[in-house]
Amino acid sequence: MSIIYVLIPIAMIFVMIAVAVFFWAVKSEQFDDLDRQSVSILFDEEPKKPTSSDHPSASSTAQDKGLPL
């Protein structure tokens, strides 16, 4: 039974680490957007076939097909 004199302090250290991790997570805004982070794993990191000519300042009438201009 005297083993608890060793085990409980170890458990306390674990709890302290858990609390520290929780504080760090809250402060680094990880709880600010819960529905976004949960699905980010599904998305590709890089989009397929990125079109290099997609410069904003270029007039983009080609892509505005169907716009009643």
Place this chain on the structure above:
Amino acid sequence: MTVLSCFHCNEPVLTGNQFVTHINGNDELMCCPGCQAVSQAIVDAGLLSYYKFRTEPGSKQTALVPDALNAFSAYDLPEVQQDFVHSKDSIDSVSLSIDGITCAACAWLIEHKVKQLSGIQQVMVNSTTQRAMITWDNTQIKLSDILGQISRIGYQAAPYQVDEQEQLAKHNSRKFLLRLGLAGFATMQVMMFALALYTGYFTDLDVQYRDYFRWVSMIFATPVVLYSAQPFYFSAIRTLLSGKLNMDVSVSIAIGGAYVASCFATVKGTGEVYFESVSMFTFFLLLGRYFEQKARQKASVSSSNLHKLVPLTAHLVTDNNIEEIPAKKLRLNDIILVKPGEMVAADGMVVEGHSSINEAMLTGEQMPIDKQANSEVYAGTINIEQPLKIKVTALGQDQLVAEIIRLQELASNTKPAVALLADKLSRYFSGTILTIALITYLVWHQISPDDAFWVTLSVLVATCPCALALATPTAVTCATAIFTRLGIITRKAGVFEKLPKIKHVVFDKTGTLTCGTLSVGDITLLSELPKEQVLAIAAALESSSRHPIAAAFAPYVDHQFKVEDIHHEVGFGIQAVINGCQYRIGNAIFTGAEENSAKQQIWLSRVIKDQNQPIAAIEINDNVRCDSLLTVSELKQRGLKVSIASGDSSGHVKQLAQTLAIEDVHTGLTPEGKLKLVKQLQQTHPVAMFGDGINDAPVLAGADLSVAMGSGSAIAKNSADLILLGDHLSRFTQAVSVATLTNNIIRQNLLWAIGYNALILPLAVTGHVAPYIAALGMSASSLIVVANSLRLLRFKQ
């Protein structure tokens, strides 16, 4: 026949297969050119994952007006940017509010679309708050380009005005989450040792182990008492200093007393310890506060998002040219040029030009008002036909809009306060508990002085107001979640208690009961031309006009009718040559027709040798919202009185009242007049007011409960308790149902909390409550309250 739905936004496709986008090897059907353009932009950017992983359909696109693509240029003015852009060297950063985010896939889509642009340093989109944080290099890309790119994929981004509560709410939410988390961790640990100690009541636990467990519990409970429970102490001290009582007073006494006493017991090795009760107590109470805080934060975020910063710019006329400057840099007697379709930037006097101005936002009058030299114009109104030169006569606080805002502030100060049931209860509750605790102490002091302190402590701990503190916040949090699902934003506390009490509903007309957009009604043909042709000619004539009437003809445009030689006669109508024949559209005088004052009509005529030949009389209606009739009749069924209070003085209001069967109609009211009317009605019973314009702001601030339309003006939304996002009026009756249900749940919760306390109090007073019974009762009563509140979420629309 099945109606196909749009691949992008899931709305039914009523346009056949005109609009198609090639996605992933299939031709997908779209409902409108807007959705087609947006989906095409998404495909071209290679962001197909959006369609693969989205959990909600996209938002319906209204076809992009070419003007919208240039409207962002004002955001590049340095004077405008200094309000919301943070600059460091050449790196700028801005926080944008984005409309149209429906799920996490939208956030991903926006991030990757923006990342593809050159000069972007960092993009972070938060789909919960619907905001984006963007950092860019201003030597490579302009803010207007970024906003333009976001609008290309179907989202409207704009800087926003941070609600003054929001910063505070965010900070508080985070603090509460930290306190709650710590209390949670500690409570779990303390509870484990407490269980070991409980077994000590029934079996023999060695004293050395018992004391060891107590010491460990004390170590865990200390941060909870010293850090997590701080808000209760501060609130208690504040209340006591103002000479009142509230729940936090008895809570603080219980937490402080139980903790100190338990520490003594631990050090001395005697008595009882209540560490687990103290920790759990704090945890449950914080849970309730955290819910409240979260709901408050959500409301403040939504209302900040509704406050888009639209930079008001003016074209200043100088000796040699015209330059665009922010409105706040204008000075008295400056001459500004207001082009057709632009907003007037300051109150002023017309010095040159002749046009008509749409003042609906200020007055509720639908029809534009004729303005010529020496007429007064007001900031925030919209110029329709011709360019006007205006001399600025008032700025800032002296403008008509500022007058209305002052009236609004005055009205909100006299708004009837709502006393929350839970607050009233908690005052009496604390007083009662403290009195009983004192009596208990005095009585036990006579019987057995040694036990007096411990019994009194158990009274304070056992009669914990946990369940009482959780009763309202949990119910309100669930109800707020339902409101969000219905598209209703609650901006103020106490809405749920006020809603069922409303006995009289007053509606503004324009933009509330009606859509605020005109449409074509009955057509009386006066010649051999068929109806389709008449409409096509009228549409062709109106195609270049910005008059609200012109928008009504937009659906009838036929490109076979070519318009040449067009003349706008301000205040009269339009004349043009179509396919070699001269036509006029406009009022009776202009077209040589006979006036019929009962209806709002315009006439179309052919001009042959300077002679008008009327072809058709076209009635113009302001479309009644599709659910206005339903809403009004439902409100009447519930026994509520319904009135209309409108700034419009035309016969149209009476006509609308007949359609909707509303007897009590007030027309031609100024903002003050509306406020007076509602104040008068408030003498007899609580009044709810619906509005959307600037002219409704004061009355919205003064009514018992005010509802603004999501499409309304920022000032109106600012003084509203509820905001209807999708402009569905019928949501209001559902809101009343939800609020009634919520009130019932709150009452049940409070009844249960009081009942539990009534049950445990005699046991505590007679000294029969051991720490484990106190802890058990506390958690059971709190869980029952939470479970009861969760029943609300089963509400079906």
